[in-house]
């Protein structure tokens with residue numbers, strides 16, 4: 059596969075492209091993407107009543123064409139950039155495809171802004187595709203693929219595809235950390251985390267049953283340092299307790315991934331541990347060519363919603379900012395993080411498979 063040979067992360071590329079080289083008719087790597095606003099590429103635009111939308115200026119101002127696409131950033135998502143690195147086009151939003159679209163065979167993006175592991179996360183956005191909804195849509199996709207190319211080829215395609223999964227941030231930001239919602243009052247953090255992890259376990263197991271084998275599970279970033287959380291502190295500093303909770307969640311998620319690798323035959327789940335890299339970017343912005351990481355380019359940190367609205371005043375140089383709005387990184391920050399994710403996957407591919415838990 060020519061694409062693999064051009065990549066610096068050869069071992070990682072070899073891992074996920076191994077299937078493509080062995081497949082008789084493979085012309086490209088197939089990827090299926092699941093997640094929230096960090097990976098959405100426009101599904102929510104197809105939901106009339108969804109309040110989790112970004113299809114207005116100034117979103118997309120630095121995207122090819124300069125138009126809003128439904129991405130929650132000024133330019134590309136991390137997923138877009140990873141796709142570029144893999145030499146494939148970024149998979150289209152699921153809701154943009156017709157049910158018998160040939161594009162289904164090449165990869166689909168199911169991600170939806172506001173989505174979480176739990177169904178009731180992001181409730182106030184009225185419409186969004188929860189992780190369960192996204193898995194249901196993938197189940198529909200597998201049926202459509204079967205009717206197109208037959209069961210055997212469909213199973214092979216699904217087994218050999220790479221699954222990118224980044225979910226859970228909204229279970230904190232738009233659920234547990236919202237004082238007016240039930241979950242934050244009803245559960246201690248330990249209880250809430252157990253609920254998240256046990257639900258995530260069932261969800262990843264279901265994806266496996268539907269044919270997923272190579273899954274890259276993205277951990278959560280230091281959410282205590284995003285502008286919408288910093289404004290809750292006295293002096294604009296990171297919320298330590300939130301970051302501790304996130305690290306506990308990441309630790310449990312990493313153990314879950316190891317446990318699933320032990321339990322599910324031929325499963326190759328990789329835990330992408332990027333929290334330290336994201337924190338380093340936020341703590342040392344100048345090291346990476348940025349100037350400001352403690353407030354958003356659009357200056358909407360404390361606005362309701364925290365999104366960059368058409369009447370927001372953008373910063374004069376978007377390349378100086380790590381954060382675009384109160385939640386989401388800029389295109390330039392995504393480029394740095396994608397590079398880091400790519401190399402973390404590279405080292406994950408080199409390190410021995412995690413031992414199953416007792």
Ligand SMILES: *[C@@H]1O[C@H](CO)[C@@H](O)[C@H](O)[C@H]1NC(C)=O
Nearest residue numbers: 176177178188190191192194
């Ligand atoms: C969440 O919603 C999905 C899709 O609508 C459904 O399949 C699932 O059973 C629900 N989960 C819970 C715990 O209610």
Ligand SMILES: *[C@@H]1O[C@H](CO)[C@@H](O)[C@H](O)[C@H]1NC(C)=O
Nearest residue numbers: 288293294295350351352353
């Ligand atoms: C961000 O950090 C700079 C430099 O330390 C400081 O002057 C500024 O007040 C901070 N801004 C916010 C919104 O906390």
Ligand SMILES: *[C@@H]1O[C@H](CO)[C@@H](O)[C@H](O)[C@H]1NC(C)=O
Nearest residue numbers: 347348349374375376377378
């Ligand atoms: C914008 O900021 C970047 C990063 O600090 C810098 O390299 C670039 O020259 C700046 N552009 C302008 C027009 O000032």
